[in-house]
Amino acid sequence: MNDYSLLQASELFDANWYLTEYEDVALAGLDAVHHYLHFGAGEGRRPGPLFDADYYCSQLSTPLGSHELPLLHYLRTGKAQGLKPTRQPRTVPQWYYRRSATQADGVRILYVLSVGSGGTPQTNQDLMHQLDSQQLASCLVLQCKGKVLQLSLFTDGCYLPLERSVLASPVRALPHTSEEYNATVAGWLKLYAISLVHIRHIAWHGLGLIHEARQQHIPVVFSCHDYYTVCPSVKLLDENLRYCAGKCTSSKGECSNELWPADQLTPLKHNAVHRWQQQFAKALSQCQLLITTSPYTKEMITGCYPQLSDIPFEVIEHGRDFDECSNLASAPVANEPLRILVPGFIARAKGADVLRELAETLPATEVQWHLLGDICAGSDLPGTVIEHGPYHRNGLAERVRAIRPHAGAVFSVWPETWCHTLTEMWAAGLPVLGFDIGAVGDRLRQSNAGWLVNELTASAVADKLPAIRQEWSQKHSAVLKWQQQQGLQQSCAAMAKQYWSQYCKLLM
Secondary structure (H helix, E strand, C coil), X not given: CCHHHHHHHCCCCCHHHHHHHCHHHHHCCCCHHHHHHHHHCCCCCCCCCCCCHHHHHHCCCCCCCCCCCHHHHHHHHHCCCCCCCCCCCCCCCHXXXXXXXXXXXXXXXXXXXXXXXXXXXXXXXXXXXXXXXXXXXXXXXXXXXXXXXXXXXXXXXXXXXXXXXXXXXXXXXXCCCCHHHHHXXXXXXXXXXXXXXXXXXXXXXXXXXXXXXXXXXCCEEEEECCCCCCCCCCCCECCCCCECCCCCCCCCCCCCCCCCCHHHCCCHHHHHHHHHHHHHHHHHCCCCEEEECCHHHHHHHHHHCHHHCCCCEEECCCCCCCCCCCCCCCCCCCCCCEEEEEECCECHHHCHHHHHHHHHHCCCCCXXXXXXXXXXXXXXXXXXXXXXXXXCCCCHHHHHHHXXXXXXXXXXXXXXXXXXXXXXXXXXXXXXXXXXXXXXXXXXXXXXXXXXXXXXXXXHHHHHHHHHHHHHHHHHHHHHHHHHCHHHHCCHHHHHHHXXXXXXXXXX
């Protein structure tokens, strides 16, 4: 049987699912099987909800060749060898098989997410893993991507499909709601007897979700992991990358939004943003609890929405678990260039322009810039920046050991609400250079485990570089102190304990 026929005959390739999941393929009028064979698999697209290529490949003793498709390998070889197409949980609650639940089946928390990758989904998975493993609650996940609305159960590290609905039309940015979306979600809330809704990010979802939950007397928690509630630009940067703090700058250029088609929010600056804030003020006022990860973020959002002052607003820091903290920083040596590590996904908001200017103006004999991560399209860097490629979430220490940096750097020009790369570099033993804005500034100031740069410019960074040599021992000691204190204390279990404490207050 040829490749096309083999996929077409397999229940693991779901053509209808593929075309609704990847709307660009459907809009182009392409055949699902043909697209997956020649393009989709190589782009990391899934053939359906029942096959996980990464998990399947993790079971193989010999890695597949670059042109071998994991699903074809499973169908021809792996299945006969007893390999699994996707991770299977050890235990599944009985209500899952009934496809319905009652209050007698325990607590069920519905987490609402937009994107499937990045810091927020990963932190949410860390939280769900703790609640699930301690048998405190069943964790469900609601995601909306275009017209596709999906409900899953997360248990024992696996996402099990529960419900899937294809909307006639996707939710639009304004008014950020849809009667069809509301009706679908309301039915699922009732069907699975949801105990509490926790919105981690509501992009592409309908704000009516909050009202539907409250109509069923379900408490709603809303997390602010960025500034989406204030402006769809998310990072509050104008067309010149100037931070606006939620109040439009005076320049006449147009701000870009990160998640919606531009025509749904044009013009945004001095115009659509006001309607945006009105609809979020109304939606957030219906929530029972707001949560964010830093005092700076809380202060900024409450400043924009003073009408929310009566709603409890908690700060819960992200937890992280490391197998062990490391001491991998090298002490600077005279007559040797500084080696500074810049990890993460580097786009303009993450300091690509700053890094480019530093690399172009400072000689390599003075400082070497080591990029560990990906570069956003259009943010090409000069050849003097040493690029090491992306790293896995738990694989930073191994890469740092090979680079032997003296320090790390975070060049975000917007006020991040947490910054996982800062945590990761401290766990590897690196003191960090960063701009004094947002959570990065707050955390560096609190720990003293690095250097604060007051102005968001490359020249200000260059002026601070001599301090790395002069104060390295002091800052490095502060990093080791952080590892023994905050680094150990704010684990995933500690984070989950804080969240569960807040949930219990609402569930009483």
